[in-house]
Amino acid sequence: MTEELQAAYDTLLAAFGSQHWWPAESADEMIIGALLTQNTNWKNVEKALAGLRRQGSLSLAAIAELETETLAELIRPSGYFRQKAQRLRLLARSVLDAGGLPKLAEKPTPELRRWLLKLKGIGPETADSILLYAFERPVFVIDAYTLRIGSRHDWFAPATDYAAAQTFFTRHLPGDSALYNEFHALLVRVGKEFCRPKKPDCARCPLYSLYREPGPGRSTSRKSDV
Numbered sequence: 001m002t003e004e005l006q007a008a009y010d011t012l013l014a015a016f017g018s019q020h021w022w023p024a025e026s027a028d029e030m031i032i033g034a035l036l037t038q039n040t041n042w043k044n045v046e047k048a049l050a051g052l053r054r055q056g057s058l059s060l061a062a063i064a065e066l067e068t069e070t071l072a073e074l075i076r077p078s079g080y081f082r083q084k085a086q087r088l089r090l091l092a093r094s095v096l097d098a099g100g101l102p103k104l105a106e107k108p109t110p111e112l113r114r115w116l117l118k119l120k121g122i123g124p125e126t127a128d129s130i131l132l133y134a135f136e137r138p139v140f141v142i143d144a145y146t147l148r149i150g151s152r153h154d155w156f157a158p159a160t161d162y163a164a165a166q167t168f169f170t171r172h173l174p175g176d177s178a179l180y181n182e183f184h185a186l187l188v189r190v191g192k193e194f195c196r197p198k199k200p201d202c203a204r205c206p207l208y209s210l211y212r213e214p215g216p217g218r219s220t221s222r223k224s225d226v
């Protein structure tokens with residue numbers, strides 16, 4: 001399985017090239033974007049980030065000082081803007097209260113992950129995105145694209161949950177944050193462009209050479225491998 005995953009990574013990298021994630025100019029911007037991208041697409045997040053940038057508020061320190069209503073208006077394009085404003089402000093204040101990002105970066109990864117997950121509105125995917133892309137920790141981010149591609153390729157069962165899918169990748173790949181960074185970004189790309197929920201475009205997909213169509217005699221999952 002390690003070879004199959006490596007082959008998938010190599011194939012995607014050859015097809016798409018490096019994705020240069022996360023698309024942010026600073027750790028602050030990355031963390032803000034990770035929260036804003038919940039339940040919306042990246043185009044809407046870009047509009048919200050541009051609004052914050054125009055106001056000189058694209059930093060955790062600036063966000064911590066904003067009124068919630070003002071922040072909500074600035075991030076309105078990202079959707080769920082009132083809820084996100086509350087959560088973003090809480091996150092910004094919590095980071096500052098903890099001594100800032102450099103102080104948080106002193107924490108071991110499991111402790112830092114627990115700290116993030118205690119914050120309202122930060123679930124495993126957002127916490128792991130922050131750990132990987134802002135703190136460069138070797139934490140594999142799982143999302144709906146990854147779960148769909150992984151189950152279709154029989155890497156794990158269709159109903160595999162977040163934690164089990166993450167264990168699958170970390171068990172079969174070296175603990176390398178640069179590799180996890182690129183692989184996650186490549187899986188998102190193939191998920192968006194080819195591996196759609198309905199009617200996946202396998203014939204044009206770079207991963208087709210590694211795909212075995214379901215059929216008689218082929219097991220539908222490799223549950224024991226997770």
Ligand code: SF4
Binds near residue numbers: 149153195205206207
């Ligand atoms: S579109 Fe087909 S070949 Fe591509 S990742 Fe999805 S299942 Fe695999």
